[in-house]
Structures are given as C-alpha cells and as structure tokens.
Amino acid sequence: AYDALKRAPSPDDRWAWECIYPRPYAGAVRSLEAQHGLPRGLVYALMRQESAFDPVVVSSARAVGLMQLIPSTAESAAKELELEAFDTLALKSPEVNLKLGGFYIGKLLRTFQGSLPLAAAAYNAGPRAVSHWIEAGADHDTDLWVARIPYDETRTYVGRVLANLARYQWLEGGDDAVSMVPLEIPAGAETGLRLKVTGEGERGFRGGPPGDLYIFITVKPHELFERDGDDIVCEVPVSITQSALGAEIEVPTLFGKAKMKIPAGTQTHKMFRLRGKGLPNIRQHGQGDQFVRVVVETPTRLTSRQKELLEEFAHISGEQHNPISQGFFDKVKDMFGG
Known part of the structure; x- marks a missing residue:
C-alpha cells in the first residue's frame, strides 16, 4: 500500500488518497493559510502527523488537540495574539487549537526564513534545539542537515510532514501544484539507483544556495x-x-x-x-x-483425429524417445531395488 503513495494516483485511485489524506475544517484552515502566509496544505500535513485529526487527544508530553500544542507554547501564542482570558482547557476546541497552531507554525517559518524542514523540525523539537543544530551544521545542505538531526523522532517527523505536504499539494492542484524537474534517466537504470539534480533542493541556510534533489528510481515490473x-x-x-x-x-x-x-x-x-x-x-x-x-x-481440446494420431505416436515411440522420463523411472527402479 505504501508503494502506491510514492506516485501520483490514477483517477480511479484518487479516492484512496482522499481517504488517507482528509481535509477537515476547510474554512478555518484556508483562513489560517491566508492570514499567516502558510503554504497550502501545511496545516493539514502537521495535523495529520501530530494528532491524526483527533481534536481531544493528549500526548505523553501533555501536547493537546489537533495541532498537539504544549500548554506553555499555547499560552505564549495566545498572549501574542492578544486572546483575552485564554484557558488551556480550550485547546481541545478545534477552532482555538487551529488558531494557535497556525500562528505558531507561521512564526517558525518566519524565524527560519521560510525553510519548511527547519520549521517542521522546530515544531517538533523546539526552535532552540534547531538553532543549536544549525550552528553545528551550518555548512551542510538542508537535506544533509535533516539526515543528521540527532533526534530520531524529529528526523523521522520532518520527513513525514514534508511527504504529507507534497501529497496534500498534489490533491489541491494535481501535477500543476507540484514543481516538475527535468530528469535524464540513464539506460540500464535499476531499482534503488539514486540520481542527483543540483540546486533543486531546499533553500540554504541564511540565504545560502539551495541544496540538491535526490531521486530514487523504482523500476516497474514488465508483463513480458x-x-x-x-x-x-x-x-x-x-x-x-x-x-x-x-x-x-x-x-x-x-x-x-x-x-x-x-x-x-x-x-x-x-x-x-x-x-x-x-x-x-x-x-x-x-x-x-x-x-x-x-x-x-x-494442446487442449483435441479432435478425435488428433487423439488418434497421438495415441499412434505413443504406441510407436515407446520409451526410447523420451530420455528424461526414461532416466527418471530408471532412478526410481534403482531406489526401490528393482
């Protein structure tokens, strides 16, 4: 089933993507995207990964609701938004949770100069940790930096959120919503081959050049x-x-x-x-x-004449014209002593 998510669905399979990547609270999400300049589908990508769209779920780290907000983070966001008399019990309200979560991810994007991988990592591990990791890996391309995130959970999280985002963007606009990159596949390419497209990765740190795009080839089975x-x-x-x-x-x-x-x-x-x-x-x-x-x-469905000829052939040939079967039965005789 996961292999089917590695490529755009056919018209007949689109319904499966719609089920796996639902888009609830459409009005509130569209409003947040416009208000905070969020990439289309990012709120859904986070919501799917954070809470699986459960508005009342509470994690072991006390993160609450659709966008899995820590109460202290939610309180800070509410203060910046000047929400009066905010109570953390309201985090189980989809409207309140989305409003605070949308504001927070927008702030992270501005903090990290629009970098989706960095903002997603900060949403999971906190902006302080990400800033520290940037200092330690400032000379790396973004894709390499993500691969070297020291927290296993955050490293996996970033990949899943970005994969969710790509699929939500495709559902929004089809092929036109996803940037196309010319790619020359060498003759003889096999499954697992990695191809690099220079300069088509995420934007670099602090205005640096973009990273590279790596594409892994999967060869479809052939009918012949x-x-x-x-x-x-x-x-x-x-x-x-x-x-x-x-x-x-x-x-x-x-x-x-x-x-x-x-x-x-x-x-x-x-x-x-x-x-x-x-x-x-x-x-x-x-x-x-x-x-x-x-x-x-x-052959099947033999005519009477064909059966007659085959029977005649069998009678004439005997065993001497069937070397494989003759050898097999000789071995059986030897095995049972006779």
Whole structure:
C-alpha cells in the first residue's frame, strides 16, 4: 500500500488518497493559510502527523488537540495574539487549537526564513534545539542537515510532514501544484539507483544556495520481461511439434522482434541466449544478454483425429524417445531395488 503513495494516483485511485489524506475544517484552515502566509496544505500535513485529526487527544508530553500544542507554547501564542482570558482547557476546541497552531507554525517559518524542514523540525523539537543544530551544521545542505538531526523522532517527523505536504499539494492542484524537474534517466537504470539534480533542493541556510534533489528510481515490473542484473529473461511458449521437430520462432526483445532457432527435441524450460539483447551496464562498458526460456504447451481440446494420431505416436515411440522420463523411472527402479 505504501508503494502506491510514492506516485501520483490514477483517477480511479484518487479516492484512496482522499481517504488517507482528509481535509477537515476547510474554512478555518484556508483562513489560517491566508492570514499567516502558510503554504497550502501545511496545516493539514502537521495535523495529520501530530494528532491524526483527533481534536481531544493528549500526548505523553501533555501536547493537546489537533495541532498537539504544549500548554506553555499555547499560552505564549495566545498572549501574542492578544486572546483575552485564554484557558488551556480550550485547546481541545478545534477552532482555538487551529488558531494557535497556525500562528505558531507561521512564526517558525518566519524565524527560519521560510525553510519548511527547519520549521517542521522546530515544531517538533523546539526552535532552540534547531538553532543549536544549525550552528553545528551550518555548512551542510538542508537535506544533509535533516539526515543528521540527532533526534530520531524529529528526523523521522520532518520527513513525514514534508511527504504529507507534497501529497496534500498534489490533491489541491494535481501535477500543476507540484514543481516538475527535468530528469535524464540513464539506460540500464535499476531499482534503488539514486540520481542527483543540483540546486533543486531546499533553500540554504541564511540565504545560502539551495541544496540538491535526490531521486530514487523504482523500476516497474514488465508483463513480458524479468530482469536479472543486466540480463533479461523472457518465457516464450512453443508447440509440441515445434519442440519435437525444431523450428525458427520470433521472440520479443527490448529492441524489437528477433528470430531464434530451437533445435529438434527441445525440452520445456530450456534456456537460450541472445547475446547483447539485455541492458547496458550503467557503471561500466558492456551489455547484458537476453535469456529465452522455452515453455512447451500441451494442446487442449483435441479432435478425435488428433487423439488418434497421438495415441499412434505413443504406441510407436515407446520409451526410447523420451530420455528424461526414461532416466527418471530408471532412478526410481534403482531406489526401490528393482
């Protein structure tokens, strides 16, 4: 199920994203985004990660409500917003919790010059901790800085909030809401390959240059071909007569159709090699091969005449023309002594 969230949904699958990434309290959230200049979807991204949209949940650290506000943080925000007679019991009210949480994340974004990773980290661990980490890693790109956050919880939290945000933004505006980056995928790319796009990462610290974008490749399965390193494996069905008498057949390759001869007496699952028909090696020179696995098909729905001919063939051939089965039964006889 998680793999399905790594790519934009099809029209038929969009409903699943809508269920997994709900957008409650739409009016209040839109108002907060406009009031504090928040990126569209950020409040939802935080709310989903913080409380799973439970307005009355209280954490072990005493964080309360939709945006999981610590009472002392909420009191400070209420004072800056000049909310009269604020009571922390009101944090279980969605309206109050969203108002204070939206103000607080907006303040963090301003504090950290609009950096979403830094603001998200500060929301979880506090701005003082993040400021200390910045001093210790000021020469790192933002993505590297996130990877080196010393708190496991905060490091995971930042990644999840940003992933939530990307999906909420896609739900808001489709492909147009997500920046497209040109990417050249090298021939022979395999699952797990990491590609770097320079300068397309998060903005740098204190006005510095942006970091880099790293993209991990996942190769979708193919209906005909299986990959084995740089080699390709493909199963091709042949008839009994083709396998018995030999034939020249056409097989699919990555480069189009190719002719291949199968000798008389070919057994099912026999492998044939087509040299140079595999994938290029992306790390060194050379090209893989394609292996064709022959699968002999047994006919079904025989006519009376076909059955008659096969029975005649069986009568004439006996066992001497079936080397595999003859060898198998010889081994069985030896095993049981006779």
